[in-house]
Amino acid sequence: MKGSKKVLVLGLTLALAALSGCGGGSGNTQAANSDSAPKGKDTLIVGVGTGVPTLDPQLVNDTTSSRVVDDLFEGLTTEDQANKAIPGVAKSWDISKDGTVYTFHLRDNAKWSNGKPVTAEDFVFSLRRAVTPETAAPNNTMLNVIKGAQAIMDNKAKADTLGVKALDDSTLQITLAHPLAYFPAILANSVAYPVYPPLVKEDPKGWAQAGKMISNGAYELKEWIPNGHILALKNPNYWDASNVKIDKVRYLPINSPTDELNRYKAGQMDITWTLPDGLSAEQYRQQFGSQFVDVTQLGGYFYWFNTNAEGVDKLEVRKALTMTVNRKAIIDAILKMGQTPLYSIVPQGIQGGIYDNIYKDVPSYSWVNKPMAERAQIAKGLLEKAGYSDMHPLDLVISYNTLPTHQKIAEAITQMWKHAFGGMINVKVQNEEWKVYLQTLQQQNYQIGRFSWIADFNAASNFVDMFLCNSPNNNAGFCNKALDKEYQLGMYAPTQAQFDSHMEKAIELAMAGYYSLPIYNYTYFRLVKPYIGGYDPENNHMDHVYSKWMYFKEDKKS
Secondary structure (H helix, E strand, O other), X not given: OHHHHHHHHHHHHHHHHHHHOOOOOOHHHOOOOOOOOOOOOOEEEEEOOOOOOOOOHHHOOOHHHHHHHHHHOOOOEEEOOOOOEEEOOEEEEEEOOOOOEEEEEEOOOOEOOOOOEOOHHHHHHHHHHHHOHHHOOOOHHHHOOEOOHHHHHOOOOOHHHOOEEEEEOOEEEEEEOOOOOOHHHHOOOHHHOOOOHHHHHHOXXXXXXXXOOOOOOOEEEEEEXXXXXXXXXXXXXXXXXXXOOOOXXXXXXXXXXXXXXXXXXXXXXXXXXXXXXXXXXXXXXXHHHHHEEEEEEEEEEEEEEOOOOOOOOOHHHHHHHHHOOOXXXXXXXXXXXXXXXXXXXXXXXXXXXXXXXXXXXXXXXXHHHOOHHHHHHHHHHHHHHOOOOXXXXXXXXXXXXXXXXXXXXXXXHHHHHHHHHXXXXXXXXXXXXXXXXXXXXXXXXXXXXXXXXXXXXXXOHHHHHHHOOOOOOOOOOOXXXXXXXXXXXXXXXXXHHHHHHHHHHHHHHHHHHOOEEEEEEEEEEEEEOOOEEOOOHHHOOOOOOOHHHOXXXXXXXX
């Protein structure tokens, strides 16, 4: 037995290594870039990974759109480089003794890109828009702490009953249904950004386009060429424009990390979105030195199970498939960037890591520390119990959005399942471009679908929210009312300890239902030109990036 296990591990490692490829370039590609920006440079060129689906703040549900929208708009609060909520459009705020009433004082010089003042009524309009069902804002549940929001989202009340009120042009009052200590952090997310009411009323569907958009952030939209680029110019009417040093930002949607790397090496890109597989973090560090950025991230990579799709509608099947994925092999052979195996619906590190080993408290996860061969034996029994055999195999399709890493991981998991189940299972993989793939997930036209979630704020509820019955982000199509109850009890809990306890129970219920297949805890990694100043990602574990932080270093001799 010991010898056969050794052969199995070696074979799997070699197979995964073959999938991972090289993709990093040779050792003599050490970048010989100057610490000073090229003379006359006025444009920051950044990768955004793929095509941007939307620039409407309330409709954003992905990291690529967020990278652009966070430059174009600003909420009542914004973030510093350690993801702490700080004043944005609101210069300050007061909180009532019971923690339920926030009074925000807007900056006198906060303006839209057309020069008009940003008013409290603009926020009233925008927050109402965000929770109105017709808007279909995918992250509107972030705002359900506002008094009346849940009833509006459930179509049981009108938008004007939301607990937001303009006391005057520069004073906004928000009443919460219950205290929530991290409420200012929620307001730094795009779902709570203001939109310009006259324009949105005039053209509700088409306003967020180049030539039409009016925004209030550090930059304004100039061009948006699908599959080409997005160009933003410094907004002279931004309240802090004097501290915005870079005049233009060009965002490039490049699906191939290898293409991105080649552009970076050729001096055609200042900051990459990610990097190709194949090389380890240490190897990248050896090649690029301090240009290589590698940061642990509050995010998880996982697959949704469509609980209404044949096969994965059965709990035994979902558990069997989850058990037989060798997460460490994927990390070691494909990723190599310090990622760690994930078994929960929340990532390691959330709220200081208090849920890191939660799988140990979920009885149906006793398989985690068993050898892969033993897991496979148990999993086969589960498939047999679900009615599958060599004569009646389980047909599966793994769906993912187009990106080489996603393909390699899907193909690796396919191999793992085939090895574990033999003729009991048939697996195919299929890919779609990001915009189309998001629709596929939301319409539940899939069986097993790749997804990820990066924390919008540092609280477990940000992840549990996806697993609620009516959450727009619940792409698995299930409803667990006991889970919903624990979430709500947590959100209304008067103490942090009670919040943590109820969220823990909700997490355990989600895990026990095997609605998702967790794979790994994220890190993010990219290359940044040495002449980029002001960007300090070391403590930015949510990878929220604003171009307004940055500047081009100049030649000290000149």
